[in-house]
Amino acid sequence: MTATEPRAVDVVILKGGVGKSTISMNLARQLADQHRVLFADLDPNGHATNGLGFEDAYQSDVNVGDVVLDQGDATLDDLIRRTEFGFDLLPSSNTLEDVENDLKGAIQGSARVKSNVVDPLLGDAYDYIVFDSPAYPGMLNNNALVATGNVLIPIAPGSSAIGGYKRTMERLIAPAQEYIDIDVLAVVPNQIQDRIDQQTEARELLENLNTADTTEDKVPNFARITAEEFERIDAGELSPPKPGIRHRAALSRSLKYNQPLQDYDPDNDQIPHFEELARIVEDGGIDR
Amino acid sequence: MSGNPFDDLDGLDDDDDAKEAESDGASNDTAETDDSPVDQPGASADEVSAAPASETSTASDASGGDVGESTAEPSGRSDGPAFPYDDVKQRPLYAREEAWNAFEDALELDVERTLREYDVRDATGRELHDAALRVAAEHPEAIAEQLLELRGIDVNQ
Numbered sequence: 532m533t534a535t536e537p538r539a540v541d542v543v544i545l546k547g548g549v550g551k552s553t554i555s556m557n558l559a560r561q562l563a564d565q566h567r568v569l570f571a572d573l574d575p576n577g578h579a580t581n582g583l584g585f586e587d588a589y590q591s592d593v594n595v596g597d598v599v600l601d602q603g604d605a606t607l608d609d610l611i612r613r614t615e616f617g618f619d620l621l622p623s624s625n626t627l628e629d630v631e632n633d634l635k636g637a638i639q640g641s642a643r644v645k646s647n648v649v650d651p652l653l654g655d656a657y658d659y660i661v662f663d664s665p666a667y668p669g670m671l672n673n674n675a676l677v678a679t680g681n682v683l684i685p686i687a688p689g690s691s692a693i694g695g696y697k698r699t700m701e702r703l704i705a706p707a708q709e710y711i712d713i714d715v716l717a718v719v720p721n722q723i724q725d726r727i728d729q730q731t732e733a734r735e736l737l738e739n740l741n742t743a744d745t746t747e748d749k750v751p752n753f754a755r756i757t758a759e760e761f762e763r764i765d766a767g768e769l770s771p772p773k774p775g776i777r778h779r780a781a782l783s784r785s786l787k788y789n790q791p792l793q794d795y796d797p798d799n800d801q802i803p804h805f806e807e808l809a810r811i812v813e814d815g816g817i818d819r
Numbered sequence: 820m821s822g823n824p825f826d827d828l829d830g831l832d833d834d835d836d837a838k839e840a841e842s843d844g845a846s847n848d849t850a851e852t853d854d855s856p857v858d859q860p861g862a863s864a865d866e867v868s869a870a871p872a873s874e875t876s877t878a879s880d881a882s883g884g885d886v887g888e889s890t891a892e893p894s895g896r897s898d899g900p901a902f903p904y905d906d907v908k909q910r911p912l913y914a915r916e917e918a919w920n921a922f923e924d925a926l927e928l929d930v931e932r933t934l935r936e937y938d939v940r941d942a943t944g945r946e947l948h949d950a951a952l953r954v955a956a957e958h959p960e961a962i963a964e965q966l967l968e969l970r971g972i973d974v975n976q
Binding site (some may be wrong): 706 | 899904
């Protein structure tokens with residue numbers, strides 16, 4: 532293994548139900564095979580925190596808001612939990628929506644997670660920090676973006692997820708880029724079910740991501756299909772591949788059983804895709 | 820909406836300036852993402868804001884505004900699971916593979932679809948199993964009939 536360059540990454544899209552928690556948690560799990568990893572759940576819905584079985588932490592009086600807002604004596608050590616899966620968890624909290632409001636009034640409120648969480652930990656206690664962000668715009672999302680400078684954007688077939696992608700670029704990433712660098716490491720197709728040799732929503736999503744100048748370099752290899760390959764598929768010369776990340780019952784089910792996919796269903800055919808996402812985060816981008 | 824939400828970064832320390840200079844090259848390609856590829860397909864964002872309710876997901880998709888978005892997940896549902904993990908006890912259930920698959924498919928495909936109509940997207944395994952057992956307990960005659968049927972006994976005799 533070559534020297535690790537520490538990196539924080541934000542898994543974000545301004546749309547619910549696209550798979551942020553699933554992707555971020557499984558990404559953390561795969562990175563943890565070789566690195567020290569913190570999974571930071573900044574989504575007030577606590578889907579990942581509860582999914583990993585940390586309901587007590589989610590409901591605890593002491594929470595990430597105390598550290599971020601410099602309230603009380605709580606330290607990061609008090610908050611961070613060890614999971615069984617090789618990574619540590621900075622749990623979400625049922626009071627995070629209040630923290631959202633308090634951050635609005637705080638000085639440099641957009642940089643609190645950077646200064647109070649990521650800067651003290653990244654490269655020191657952890658090699659990688661993976662954030663699961665809220666599905667709506669606000670200070671928590673701004674904080675995750677400022678703290679990481681790297682994003683991974685999940686996207687699913689259908690116009691509403693595509694709208695979420697556009698909102699993410701226009702309302703979150705573009706304004707932030709006026710002040711800081713934001714690298715889009717990858718745009719990750721998720722919940723793919725349909726065939727791609729017919730005009731399905733999956734086909735539309737994959738063809739557009741794979742052929743547009745702004746995104747074709749951002750599509751992971753597991754979803755990469757060139758324009759020429761699409762032509763050959765349509766001509767019947769190439770049997771249609773099954774690009775990821777595909778809809779798998781085990782994937783959505785695993786969180787209900789408090790486990791990453793790797794642990795819930797080690798033979799699942801989508802696991803290599805999460806391994807590729809881990810390599811993308813390690814490399815700081817896609818290697819073709 | 821007024822101003823850039825990141826304006827509070829204006830006075831941020833040199834750290835970031837250094838970082839900015841360092842990775843300047845990388846920022847160029849992401850800066851162009853405004854005219855994103857997803858502009859091109861028929862189902863573009865314009866369509867999304869015009870007729871967003873076409874998806875069953877949540878009505879709050881419709882607003883496209885900050886407030887609407889913020890309610891995308893939390894609204895209309897309770898604060899997470901109905902009871903904590905500590906309340907449950909794991910017990911074995913003995914069943915054939917096909918019965919398990921049918922059970923899990925029913926939870927996955929039918930039950931969750933209904934839950935989503937109420938904006939509940941985070942049902943835990945324990946809640947689903949607890950609810951399933953309660954339903955079973957309320958329908959003992961159906962259980963008996965199923966068992967008899969599996970043994971080949973005609974219950975209508």
